[in-house]
Amino acid sequence: MITLGVPSKGRLMEKTFQWFSSRGIEMRRTGSDRDYGAEVAGMPVDLRLMSAGEIPRELASGRLHLGVTGSDLVQERIPAWDQAVEILAEMGFGHADLIIAVPAWWVDVRTLDDLDAVAADFRATHGQRLRIATKYHRLVRDFLRDAGVADYRLVDSQGATEGTVAHGTAEAIADITSTGETLRANHLAILEDGMIHRSEATLFRSRAAQWNESTRAALHKFEEQLRNAG
Amino acid sequence: MTQKSDIRAEAEALQAIFAGAVPVEAPMLVSADTLLDLYGEDIRGRAFTTHDPDRGELMLRPDFTVPVVQMHMESGAEPARYTYLGEVFRMQDAGSGRPTEYLQLGYEVFDREAPLAADAEVFALMLKALGDLPVRAVTGDIGILLAAIEALRTIPARKAALRRHVWRPRRFRALLDRFTGVGKSAKGRADYLKTAEEKGLAAMIAQAGPPIGLRTTDEMSARLDRLRAEAAADPIDATEAEMLVSLLKTKTPLSEAGAALQNIAVDLPGLEPALEVFATRVRALREAGVPVDDIPYDASYGRTQMEYYDGFVFGILGPQPGQPPLATGGRYDALTRQLGDGREIPAVGGVIRPEQVHAVREGLA
Numbered sequence: 001m002i003t004l005g006v007p008s009k010g011r012l013m014e015k016t017f018q019w020f021s022s023r024g025i026e027m028r029r030t031g032s033d034r035d036y037g038a039e040v041a042g043m044p045v046d047l048r049l050m051s052a053g054e055i056p057r058e059l060a061s062g063r064l065h066l067g068v069t070g071s072d073l074v075q076e077r078i079p080a081w082d083q084a085v086e087i088l089a090e091m092g093f094g095h096a097d098l099i100i101a102v103p104a105w106w107v108d109v110r111t112l113d114d115l116d117a118v119a120a121d122f123r124a125t126h127g128q129r130l131r132i133a134t135k136y137h138r139l140v141r142d143f144l145r146d147a148g149v150a151d152y153r154l155v156d157s158q159g160a161t162e163g164t165v166a167h168g169t170a171e172a173i174a175d176i177t178s179t180g181e182t183l184r185a186n187h188l189a190i191l192e193d194g195m196i197h198r199s200e201a202t203l204f205r206s207r208a209a210q211w212n213e214s215t216r217a218a219l220h221k222f223e224e225q226l227r228n229a230g
Numbered sequence: 231m232t233q234k235s236d237i238r239a240e241a242e243a244l245q246a247i248f249a250g251a252v253p254v255e256a257p258m259l260v261s262a263d264t265l266l267d268l269y270g271e272d273i274r275g276r277a278f279t280t281h282d283p284d285r286g287e288l289m290l291r292p293d294f295t296v297p298v299v300q301m302h303m304e305s306g307a308e309p310a311r312y313t314y315l316g317e318v319f320r321m322q323d324a325g326s327g328r329p330t331e332y333l334q335l336g337y338e339v340f341d342r343e344a345p346l347a348a349d350a351e352v353f354a355l356m357l358k359a360l361g362d363l364p365v366r367a368v369t370g371d372i373g374i375l376l377a378a379i380e381a382l383r384t385i386p387a388r389k390a391a392l393r394r395h396v397w398r399p400r401r402f403r404a405l406l407d408r409f410t411g412v413g414k415s416a417k418g419r420a421d422y423l424k425t426a427e428e429k430g431l432a433a434m435i436a437q438a439g440p441p442i443g444l445r446t447t448d449e450m451s452a453r454l455d456r457l458r459a460e461a462a463a464d465p466i467d468a469t470e471a472e473m474l475v476s477l478l479k480t481k482t483p484l485s486e487a488g489a490a491l492q493n494i495a496v497d498l499p500g501l502e503p504a505l506e507v508f509a510t511r512v513r514a515l516r517e518a519g520v521p522v523d524d525i526p527y528d529a530s531y532g533r534t535q536m537e538y539y540d541g542f543v544f545g546i547l548g549p550q551p552g553q554p555p556l557a558t559g560g561r562y563d564a565l566t567r568q569l570g571d572g573r574e575i576p577a578v579g580g581v582i583r584p585e586q587v588h589a590v591r592e593g594l595a
Contacts, residue, residue, distance in 0.1 A: 079323070079324035080323065080324035080325055083324065083325055084324075103439065103441075103442050103443050103445075104438045104439035105435050105438045105439040105440065105441050105442070106438075106445065106450070107422070107426075107431070107434045107435055107438050107450075108422055108450055108453055108454065108457070110417070110418045110422070111416070111417050111418060113416055113417065114416075114418075117391070117453070118445070118453070120390075120391075120394060121449060121452075121453060122444075122445060122449070125449055126444060128267075129266075129267065129270070137274070138275075141271050141272070141274065141275060144271070145272060148395060148398045148400065148401030148404075150270060150394065150395070150398070151270065151394075152270075152271060153266060153270075153271055154271055154274075165442050165443050166442045166443075168443070168444065170443075171443050171444060171445060187439040187440055187442055189438075189439075192417070192418070193417075
């Protein structure tokens with residue numbers, strides 16, 4: 001028996017069920033809409049409906065053998081993620097881009113190079129670092145370090161991040177966007193080279209979970225089904 | 231497994247060499263704001279952060295330098311020599327297996343009168359403390375790099391950009407190439423300048439969106455002036471840029487470094503004053519008993535470490551490659567300026583990692 005965690009709510013759950021269903025693996029909820037019981041027909045798989053945000057942690061600890069969640073969440077929440085999990089399938093839905101955006105009226109800032117220069121000016125003028133609001137601290141920090149951007153500071157924003165600039169709590173943001181509409185409505189513009197990560201729903205295998213003869217056999221059967229149908 | 235008490239005993243024995251200094255203690259919890267302001271966001275990947283309901287975000291001290299400088303700036307007499315011994319806390323990469331808490335034994339000198347002698351004193355003491363072990367030392371001088379940038383014949387904005395990125399070698403090189411005209415120019419820059427010329431900045435802004443955020447239109451038009459000046463400025467002379475690059479690659483024994491740098495200064499005349507300082511320091515090191523014929527000067531040493539060193543830097547390494555140095559240190563005058571609220575004092579110091587020293591000693595036994 002292997003454990004598989006999938007998102008417990010909304011479109012992400014529906015799309016996940018559809019994705020597996022189209023590959024001949026039927027998942028269904030047991031009981032009412034309100035409890036989180038679920039099962040996989042005819043497979044040695046223990047299905048668990050969970051918050052998508054908790055699936056990375058469960059994969060990293062090895063309590064889940066497999067899990068479906070956004071690649072952004074895995075890369076943000078698991079240190080050295082590629083040593084902790086393996087990508088089995090990119091599932092082709094749940095697309096969202098983690099990007100850096102600045103006020104649209106900053107007509108002189110179109111690239112990270114500009115952002116870095118303005119961060120230096122900003123610090124000299126205002127006596128504080130240029131603030132970037134985000135909840136993706138690790139991904140943003142690594143990205144900006146690689147790009148050689150200095151003199152900024154991340155401020156934590158767990159929601160309504162696009163509003164932080166207008167509210168005066170940040171100068172720029174790093175957030176997930178799918179269509180860019182919310183950004184435009186908040187008078188923000190994406191930097192040309194400000195794409196940090198293209199996220200999509202992904203099926204991961206935990207390297208830390210217990211892999212013995214029986215769980216390996218179960219995984220084999222599961223993968224076989226995905227391959228044959230896919 | 232080495233006992234913690236053995237490492238502490240090692241540390242206390244080593245501390246005897248700093249007997250002339252005032253022993254000081256420092257708080258373990260340091261304001262995250264102060265550290266973030268000094269080191270930037272990268273410190274979050276290196277220090278443990280915690281939270282206090284009254285004081286806000288705090289970090290477990292990643293080193294003693296900041297608390298000791300703060301203490302000195304508030305209440306210290308001059309000149310001052312301090313020593314300390316205690317744990318520091320460092321977050322490590324996942325799976326690296328490196329320790330997240332370890333002892334640091336330090337020695338810091340705040341002295342206005344004879345900074346070069348102080349450089350030599352700190353380094354000589356560290357070498358002496360570890361002198362019975364198979365160690366090799368390396369030195370550098372961030373001051374030479376900053377002086378070489380200053381010596382370039384170009385506009386101040388370019389020097390400031392290079393100075394700011396001296397600690398990020400890849401970015402530094404890209405900027406230098408751009409300023410010499412061999413690298414890529416800044417993307418979209420020419421278009422921006424052209425549109426601003428034709429339409430005017432105010433019209434561009436009005437069309438783009440409401441002026442949200444703290445940055446002002448004055449700041450933007452000041453930057454536009456600088457960008458115009460930069461676009462009009464001649465590229466940095468190719469020979470000068472070449473000299474800067476070969477300076478960065480210089481590796482030679484300390485006793486011969488002066489001559490090697492003199493060759494470079496032929497094409498970068500502004501470098502002379504920094505070279506005089508360098509030569510005086512080499513003399514001071516020799517007088518302090520440092521074997522300057524055997525110890526290398528590596529121009530780029532210290533470039534990828536924390537940004538606060540701005541002069542002489544050194545490391546003392548054990549026989550095993552890939553292990554953390556047994557001791558590191560350097561001059562950090564600018565840090566005292568940043569923490570000093572308008573005051574400053576020349577400062578140099580170094581730390582020993584007793585558990586690394588102990589490991590080397592055990593390896594010998």
